[in-house]
Amino acid sequence: MITHYFDEKSGKQSKVPNTQLLHATAVEYGSSWQSNPHSHIFTELVYILEGEGWFQLEEELVPVQQDDLILVNPQVVHQGIRAGNNGMSVLTLELCSPCIFGSAENHYTLLSAQENASIFRTYMKDISTELINKSDDFEELCQKLTDVIILQLSRRCQHSKAVSTSRKSARECARVRLYIDEHFTEPLTLDHLAQYANLNKYYLVHVFNREMGCSPISYLIDRRIAESKRLLSSGNTPIHEISIQMGFSSPSYFSQSFRRSTGFSPAEYRRQTQNVEEKNSI
Numbered sequence: 001m002i003t004h005y006f007d008e009k010s011g012k013q014s015k016v017p018n019t020q021l022l023h024a025t026a027v028e029y030g031s032s033w034q035s036n037p038h039s040h041i042f043t044e045l046v047y048i049l050e051g052e053g054w055f056q057l058e059e060e061l062v063p064v065q066q067d068d069l070i071l072v073n074p075q076v077v078h079q080g081i082r083a084g085n086n087g088m089s090v091l092t093l094e095l096c097s098p099c100i101f102g103s104a105e106n107h108y109t110l111l112s113a114q115e116n117a118s119i120f121r122t123y124m125k126d127i128s129t130e131l132i133n134k135s136d137d138f139e140e141l142c143q144k145l146t147d148v149i150i151l152q153l154s155r156r157c158q159h160s161k162a163v164s165t166s167r168k169s170a171r172e173c174a175r176v177r178l179y180i181d182e183h184f185t186e187p188l189t190l191d192h193l194a195q196y197a198n199l200n201k202y203y204l205v206h207v208f209n210r211e212m213g214c215s216p217i218s219y220l221i222d223r224r225i226a227e228s229k230r231l232l233s234s235g236n237t238p239i240h241e242i243s244i245q246m247g248f249s250s251p252s253y254f255s256q257s258f259r260r261s262t263g264f265s266p267a268e269y270r271r272q273t274q275n276v277e278e279k280n281s282i
Contacts (some may be wrong), residue, residue, distance in 0.1 A: 019043075019097040021146040022174045026091050026128045027215070029053070029083040037079050041211045042174050043095040044072040045149070047124045051088030054080060057108055064088075067113035068119055071153070076107040091124050092145060094178075096171045101157040108156055109274060123149050134237065172197055173211040179218065183248045184223040223260045224248065232266055233273035238265045 052065040056079040123145045131139040153167035208216045224246040243254035258266050
């Protein structure tokens with residue numbers, strides 16, 4: 001028999017600081033899916049539930065397969081998942097953490113299935129199930145599972161205090177960024193975003209600029225432009241309809257914003273991308 005008495009009043013602090021789960025996404029990627037280069041103010045944990053493919057970080061293509069786990073440090077530019085021919089099922093956790101795992105100079109940490117990353121599979125599948133079912137207290141359970149994952153990671157990876165801005169500012173900006181990502185086609189304003197975040201709008205602009213390198217409205221417009229580029233290059237939806245779908249106040253404002261961002265008008269961009277596709281198909 002093995003027994004141990006746990007002293008709740010010992011006052012012993014955990015070696016790993018508390019990490020807050022900001023956002024969790026379970027996605028199935030097809031082989032044709034593509035992402036634009038981007039970075040985050042938080043740590044991104046990517047776990048391959050099924051399939052195989054690549055994870056692109058800056059200029060490096062990292063091959064990944066089922067049960068591989070990747071930790072991407074804050075502010076690291078990456079393009080994300082590139083699925084193989086059979087696609088991939090991926091769980092992504094966005095974490096607000098005062099520590100980083102692995103070497104900050106290496107930008108990311110990869111734990112392969114052969115390096116015991118498969119021990120995380122049960123926790124990841126449980127989080128995926130909770131996201132689907134959304135049973136009572138599922139958010140609290142997902143956070144508890146994340147705590148266990150972080151403790152298991154601390155056993156396998158070197159970790160150190162992150163040299164980033166305050167955890168609170170990162171959390172505030174991450175919430176606003178995620179809200180914009182989910183509602184960018186709606187008529188959002190700075191006042192609306194500040195009300196959602198329960199922050200003074202001038203303070204929101206200040207911390208968002210500090211964390212993201214741009215204002216909330218600039219990020220909103222960039223998000224709309226990125227989606228507009230996809231619509232322009234992949235179909236024949238009239239430009240004025242795209243401007244409405246993307247939440248721009250008028251077609252002329254859409255054209256001005258698009259040209260300022262890309263150097264082309266929407267019509268010019270559509271012609272160029274479609275000409276390239278026609279040449280590639282010959």
